[in-house]
Amino acid sequence: MPPPATRNFTKPESLAQKPSDSIYGLYLCRGDLSSQLCGNCISEATHSYLFPNPETDNDCSLSIEGGITYEECMIQYSNNLTYFSAVDLTPSSSCMSSNMSTTFVQLALDTLKEVTNEAAFSTGKYATKEVRISGFQSLYSLAQCTPDLSSQDCRSCLSNLTKQLQQSQCLGNEATSYSRSCNLKYATYPFFRASKNPAPVGLIPETNLSNDNPIPDGYLSHNCSSTNETVIKNCDSNFGSNLRTLLSSLSSNATTNKIGFYKTTIGPVTGLFMCRGDVSLILCEHCVRNAAERIHSECGSYKKAIIWFSHCMLRYSHGYPLTTWNETSPVFGEFNIDGNTSSSLNKQQENNFTLTLVSTLTGIQNMNEESTTKNFVTANEKLNSVQTLYALGQCTPDLSGSECSSCLRNIFLYEIPWCCLSSPEGKVLYPSCYIMFGLSKFNGDGDGVEVEPPSEATLPQGAIGKI
Incomplete structure (x- = not known):
């Protein structure tokens, strides 16, 4: 019972x-x-x-x-x-190592002190606190003691946990410390419920973030390097020829590549494409062809560029390696954070779907699900009796499992506006990994994209343009 x-x-x-x-x-x-x-x-x-x-x-x-x-x-x-009968002062701790700013560390310490005092003098010996860090980020903290402790013993127990975190230099962007008598935790994502009561019954409004400006081929975003040293200023014909050859090679290999990933080098230019792990071969081919044509049109005068579609990504680089797993820039993110869809929701519902999203994406970043496609994982979780949360994560297959998890973890910690989500839908794309989530099931066979037969022409053979 x-x-x-x-x-x-x-x-x-x-x-x-x-x-x-x-x-x-x-x-x-x-x-x-x-x-x-x-x-x-x-x-x-x-x-x-x-x-x-x-x-x-x-x-x-x-x-x-x-x-x-x-x-x-x-x-x-x-x-x-x-x-x-005695207060246990032998803490165990876990933390995520990261170089946090002095300002953040001081904020974490101040917040832990506040929740320590609040928990020590509360009836249930339990307290939580949310402090805004920036426009779209908050710090979430929790402290708790066994309720048989006196206020003084509770505060001593929790203060000892904080001291242990300081001494072990364990004040990263999240940390947990506990003993038999008390425990505390803080993180940059929500991990506790706003109320003990069940979330109110009600549907969460569905939004399609791409419908604001629908594009038939699933284009999301692109980035051409804008630094002076990476722009071709004198119509470098060798670079233009190498780039056209590279993009044509990527397009042609998309028709035969069964793993949805290909990487090649033409002269000093290296490029790759990756298709989403659940899309068909014909959709992968269609997406890569569109990506190659568009990146050449948009960024053909730049030595480094990346383009993202719903079903694939393609990037190239002249003289720069494409093997750095922790590239966090450029980044493309899309969320509903303006609150327009939350009019029928209350804080408890928002907290409920946010906690479900945290749990689901924790599994995604740890690659907990086995998949036939390397570094690709999906998950789903019930939000209520009618709606389900769907999520997926993927890294380029040239990354190791630990590198992939670290890349996805970076998105989880730094790119999702946990404090301000008005619906559990969004996507974040890095050069080497991405996460997508929403209320609609991902459809790897189409997602509404009409696939045209491959055209005879591939890429323009003329000049790459002048700067």
């Missing part, structure tokens, strides 16, 4: 001495969990502890004391009642 909604913490009712074979236990659920979600988490934690995976977990079920900690709950037990 799930625990009562008003009481997420349980402990022995008496401090009287018990026989040595007695077992004492407690559980603690995160303060934003409903009784049902708390019960589900405790049930999963108990089962996981009693029946560990023999390949990955140690079997601790015969220990005289122990426990297990999840993101949303924890359980502890011991045959010694004094195990629970």
